[in-house]
Amino acid sequence: MSCLSTGRCIGESVGVIRPYEDRDREACRDLYRVLTQWHRDLYGDQSIHADRDPRDFFDEHLATVGPDRIWVADDDGSILGFVGLIVEGAKGELEPIVVSPDARGSGVGRALGEQVIAAARELGLRRLDVRPVARNDGAIRFFHELGFVTLGQLELMIYLEEPKDWPVHARLADRDFRA
Numbered sequence: 001m002s003c004l005s006t007g008r009c010i011g012e013s014v015g016v017i018r019p020y021e022d023r024d025r026e027a028c029r030d031l032y033r034v035l036t037q038w039h040r041d042l043y044g045d046q047s048i049h050a051d052r053d054p055r056d057f058f059d060e061h062l063a064t065v066g067p068d069r070i071w072v073a074d075d076d077g078s079i080l081g082f083v084g085l086i087v088e089g090a091k092g093e094l095e096p097i098v099v100s101p102d103a104r105g106s107g108v109g110r111a112l113g114e115q116v117i118a119a120a121r122e123l124g125l126r127r128l129d130v131r132p133v134a135r136n137d138g139a140i141r142f143f144h145e146l147g148f149v150t151l152g153q154l155e156l157m158i159y160l161e162e163p164k165d166w167p168v169h170a171r172l173a174d175r176d177f178r179a
Helices: 022-043 055-065 108-122 137-146
Strands: 016-019 070-075 078-088 091-099 127-130 150-152 155-159 169-172 175-178
Touching (some): 016 108, 022 055, 022 070, 055 078, 070 108, 078 108, 091 108, 108 127, 137 175
Parallel strands (some): 091 127
Antiparallel strands (some): 016 070, 070 078, 127 155, 169 175
16 A cells, blocks of 8 residues: 555555656656547547647646656556646646546546645645536546536636635536535
């Protein structure tokens, strides 16, 4: 068993959540290609980002976010997924979260998401946002279960400090949100 900084322990099938290292670059680039293909299939449009290698998007993400804000799920040297945290002032964004198709449903995504939430709290951020594509009900349900329950311009957010007196509710993807 391995334990995250959140105190949550994960089973051997999930591996270890650890900070990104240079040796993870090619595996993360390959996972970015998987993410791009997921979006192509979701929208039924194989031309999405067809003009360039989707793996290059990881390099751009790494340059923007920095290696200290990316975590990987490592199962004895096999990278099962990765997640990034973009920080702007007191706000953060979980972007992206990518899990290998073979590891989906094993808890890898949840462990990665919880790692970012814990890191955002440790940084003292006030809010953490995530923006799944609107037609991805599975992602909306996943993020809702992680605690992203506030709608803002069709962005899902988790408030790290509980907001007061929000009586209005909205329903999306069979889930309740504050609006």
